Amino acid sequence: MIYLKLIPNIYVKSIEDIPYQKLKNSNIKCLIFDLDNTLALLEEKACPERVQKLICQLKKDFQVFIITNSPLRRANPYQKCLDIEVISMAMKPLTRGLKKIKGKYHFEKDEMVMIGDQLMTDILSGIRFGIQTILVDPIGVKDLKITKLNRIIENKLIRKYGKANLLERGKYYE
């Protein structure tokens, strides 16, 4: 496990801090967001206005998707409100959601970015699939049960990475 190299291409504090213009200039066409603790808090049942505004802006330059491990009933309000395709129950770190989007919309892998708050699911799925990855800090402290387990592994990894100067909490880079 400690040999896994789950180092994202970009690490920023939040989705608002992602260098979208830079991504656009480097020919990124497809932004794929995780939902829970990346776009919104677990307890935000309806899509918050700040997310609506951001995604609406991003849709001018990119095709935007959500891939979440949560069930459809969690993702549905976001799908409707944002009018974007949402893949629920994706079982990240499996790559089948990414595969589906690539196939359906004919993206090249170097046009796609996976954005999320978890190394063990979001970042791992992106790296396995061979696309760029962006890590953000979780916006809340409340996690799903399964995520709590992943966080234990994640924290161990980050401690290792920190010692090797690869990745450190709060040490952002673009």
Ligand SMILES: [Mg+2]
């Ligand atoms: Mg998440």
